[in-house]
Amino acid sequence: MSQAKAGGNAAFVEFSHVQKSYDGVSLVVKDLNLSIGKGEFLTMLGPSGSGKTTCLMMLAGFETATHGEIRLGGREINNIPPHKRGIGMVFQNYALFPHMTVGENLSFPLEVRGMDKAERETKVKRALDMVQMGNFINRRPAQLSGGQQQRIALARALVFDPELVLMDEPLGALDKQLREHMQFEIKGLHDRLGITVVYVTHDQGEALTMSDRVAVFNDGVIQQLDSPDELYERPKNSFVAQFIGENNKLPGTVEELDGHKCLVRLANGELIDATPVNVREKGQQTLVSIRPERVEFKPEMMPKGAHTIRAEVKDVIYMGDILRARLKVAGSDNFVMKMRNTISQTKLAPGETISIGWHPQDARALDPV
Amino acid sequence: MTDQTAPPGLGAESLTTADGRPLKAALHRAQARAKRRAFLLVLPLLAFVLLTFVIPIGIMLFRSLNNPDFVSYSDIDSGTEIPVMQNVQAWFAANPQGTEPDEAAYAALAADLVHLKEIKAQGSVGTRINYVLPGSRSLFTSSARDAAKLAPPYKEAVLALDEKWADPAVWQAMRSSAGTITGDFYILAADFERDDSGAIVRTAEKERIYLYLFWRTFFLSGLITLICLVLAFPIAHLLATLPLSKSNLLMILVLLPFWTSLLVRTTSWIVLLQQQGVVNDALVALGLIGTDGRLTMINNQTGTIVAMTHVLLPFMILPLYSVMRTIKPSYVRAARSLGATSWTAFRRVYLPQTLPGMGAGVLLVFILAVGYYITPALVGGADGQLISNMIAFHMSKANWSLAAAIATMLLFSVLILYWLYDRLIGIDNLKLG
Numbered sequence A: 001m002s003q004a005k006a007g008g009n010a011a012f013v014e015f016s017h018v019q020k021s022y023d024g025v026s027l028v029v030k031d032l033n034l035s036i037g038k039g040e041f042l043t044m045l046g047p048s049g050s051g052k053t054t055c056l057m058m059l060a061g062f063e064t065a066t067h068g069e070i071r072l073g074g075r076e077i078n079n080i081p082p083h084k085r086g087i088g089m090v091f092q093n094y095a096l097f098p099h100m101t102v103g104e105n106l107s108f109p110l111e112v113r114g115m116d117k118a119e120r121e122t123k124v125k126r127a128l129d130m131v132q133m134g135n136f137i138n139r140r141p142a143q144l145s146g147g148q149q150q151r152i153a154l155a156r157a158l159v160f161d162p163e164l165v166l167m168d169e170p171l172g173a174l175d176k177q178l179r180e181h182m183q184f185e186i187k188g189l190h191d192r193l194g195i196t197v198v199y200v201t202h203d204q205g206e207a208l209t210m211s212d213r214v215a216v217f218n219d220g221v222i223q224q225l226d227s228p229d230e231l232y233e234r235p236k237n238s239f240v241a242q243f244i245g246e247n248n249k250l251p252g253t254v255e256e257l258d259g260h261k262c263l264v265r266l267a268n269g270e271l272i273d274a275t276p277v278n279v280r281e282k283g284q285q286t287l288v289s290i291r292p293e294r295v296e297f298k299p300e301m302m303p304k305g306a307h308t309i310r311a312e313v314k315d316v317i318y319m320g321d322i323l324r325a326r327l328k329v330a331g332s333d334n335f336v337m338k339m340r341n342t343i344s345q346t347k348l349a350p351g352e353t354i355s356i357g358w359h360p361q362d363a364r365a366l367d368p369v
Numbered sequence B: 001m002t003d004q005t006a007p008p009g010l011g012a013e014s015l016t017t018a019d020g021r022p023l024k025a026a027l028h029r030a031q032a033r034a035k036r037r038a039f040l041l042v043l044p045l046l047a048f049v050l051l052t053f054v055i056p057i058g059i060m061l062f063r064s065l066n067n068p069d070f071v072s073y074s075d076i077d078s079g080t081e082i083p084v085m086q087n088v089q090a091w092f093a094a095n096p097q098g099t100e101p102d103e104a105a106y107a108a109l110a111a112d113l114v115h116l117k118e119i120k121a122q123g124s125v126g127t128r129i130n131y132v133l134p135g136s137r138s139l140f141t142s143s144a145r146d147a148a149k150l151a152p153p154y155k156e157a158v159l160a161l162d163e164k165w166a167d168p169a170v171w172q173a174m175r176s177s178a179g180t181i182t183g184d185f186y187i188l189a190a191d192f193e194r195d196d197s198g199a200i201v202r203t204a205e206k207e208r209i210y211l212y213l214f215w216r217t218f219f220l221s222g223l224i225t226l227i228c229l230v231l232a233f234p235i236a237h238l239l240a241t242l243p244l245s246k247s248n249l250l251m252i253l254v255l256l257p258f259w260t261s262l263l264v265r266t267t268s269w270i271v272l273l274q275q276q277g278v279v280n281d282a283l284v285a286l287g288l289i290g291t292d293g294r295l296t297m298i299n300n301q302t303g304t305i306v307a308m309t310h311v312l313l314p315f316m317i318l319p320l321y322s323v324m325r326t327i328k329p330s331y332v333r334a335a336r337s338l339g340a341t342s343w344t345a346f347r348r349v350y351l352p353q354t355l356p357g358m359g360a361g362v363l364l365v366f367i368l369a370v371g372y373y374i375t376p377a378l379v380g381g382a383d384g385q386l387i388s389n390m391i392a393f394h395m396s397k398a399n400w401s402l403a404a405a406i407a408t409m410l411l412f413s414v415l416i417l418y419w420l421y422d423r424l425i426g427i428d429n430l431k432l433g
């Protein structure tokens, strides 16, 4: 696994060799090492049950680490109770106190800190204005829409000026449009306030658009920790390649291997170019992954000497900005190719046979699944 | 944000269905069938409630105000109502309150006593007067026995039979019982009585029992409710937070009392709490008390409190539990992450959210406790009796009107408390499940 480089800053949050088990039988988090720089927006992304919430809860202090150390600002916090950690948190279902008004919800963290009334009022007002909810101060949470509740939850987590804010799928309950809008707002707040954010989601689009770095979780292990573009373009293993974005998978065996290039023989005997990522030797089984938008079918678009293989067009779906062709390649017929919908774009017809190829660096030979 | 208006020409009033009928009428027609069916489905329950609840309460209210025993006698053999004491009543009608009984009055009384003897109604009439003036029953029965021998002048003759007939209190009691509708039983139930002149005065100090019993009933019920709340809160919390497998077992323990007879539960407390009982034996064995210092925990108020708390506890646990189960742990977590200690989080965030459950539980337990009868009767001794035991006592003495009057007062005091509760806390905040 790639060791985190914390964007040049000293690590602000650090997990070292953290393990967690709920039942004493299985590990939910297995040897987690992660350091997060100050001011960073880090997203934990992964399928359901992969241990994201557990990590967040350990950081917030609601779960104890079975083993390992968690540090915040250089200080070990394993034994510090949650209310002394000073971490802001946004829960998936907002957890706004239903018996308090919006204003009371926001002033709660300030009250328990013993702040006087005048100061509380200015801070609450400032936080509400920050999320454009200044007029809602006397409403109850039940009188707000989902998106409005979300904003209040956000304001409440920020009102006491924490340096670190944790968010567990905060947008999970919103519709797509509102979600995108809120992503934009959260990102804006992060940039403006300079806070450190640890964000949990299982929506990869959200992770890619918002984060400085993304930690892809699976089965209690960080599979890859990288910036969004690295993650998308250079996945380090098959799990990441499949989890992030759409991907074509071609299983085969390594035929030739030299440093930065390799040849892979597919099941039907055809040869393709690929970049070796985690294959070590000739004869090894591999899964080659290629993004649909990087597949070419016009010879002039392919580099010289690139291998091509035959493909039969099964159907072409019109999607507006792009055309999505489903091809039969090497015996399997769910190979996808995406073409820009331009005036001069070649129209493919179902049943047609074409030759496809790609730049070797776009095809990554990963571990077989 | 949206400022869409209805399409032009489609005001709410003018909406019609495709075939031109007004939308409202069409909707009403469409729903009428479903409503009829729903009504038919609840009809049996409605009849049941009417028969077993509304009508009995109505009868009780009527009974508390109506007692015709001094006016008519229902003869069981012939099944007819025979008017009684008509001459005396005629005299009462002719002479205002406070008139000294004269010869005419005694003549009327003598005639009525003879009539009573004939139809054997002297017991019933005597009992009726006895309610208002204790000790009067025998006056009627003994005088009626010899009434046939009475001859003018009636005043001397009647007084010769029994001196007590000269007592103005007797005449006052008869006068106030002379109607079928009477408030006398409420006067009695509130520890008041009529003096010789018919004015309502407080009963003698040592004969006042009902108001004190009312006060004790409400005090003990309040105390029991409080103890139940204190005991039930942690249990309900545990039930709501334990994993399902464990909470199911605990729930069975909570519900176990429901599956045991009330009588068995109450008598087992006798076994535990009596002077030679398990608890006292254990305390003696531990050396905490001496053999001669055994505690009296049964057949007194302590017994009533302990046994009733036990019996009523599930009624507090269940509504609390059902409310607590819906409080997500994320609320307390959120409070903690916002900087609250666990105590503050409990007090400011958890507790307020359990209020509907507490309200429901408190109301339920209190109202049940106020009307409780069998447990205090079995383990309450003399000072652990509640007002219901007094109601039962009067019912056993066939004094239906007084029992009904006390019961009605109990009903209305509970209704007043309920109203107060609604004003202070609000009945919509109640959550039973």
Ligand SMILES: Nc1ncnc2c1ncn2[C@@H]1O[C@H](COP(=O)(O)OP(=O)(O)OP(=O)(O)O)[C@@H](O)[C@H]1O
Pocket (backbone or CB within 6 Å): A022, A023, A028, A046, A047, A048, A049, A050, A051, A052, A053, A054, A055, A202
């Ligand atoms: N309180 C708990 N007791 C026992 N097991 C738990 C507990 N909480 C979580 N787990 C288990 O730990 C694993 C990881 O759970 P976690 O909630 O961290 O997943 P997640 O990545 O947040 O998933 P999701 O995307 O669905 O929220 C799961 O297999 C879950 O069953």
Ligand SMILES: [Mg+2]
Pocket (backbone or CB within 6 Å): A052, A053, A054, A168
């Ligand atoms: Mg989760």
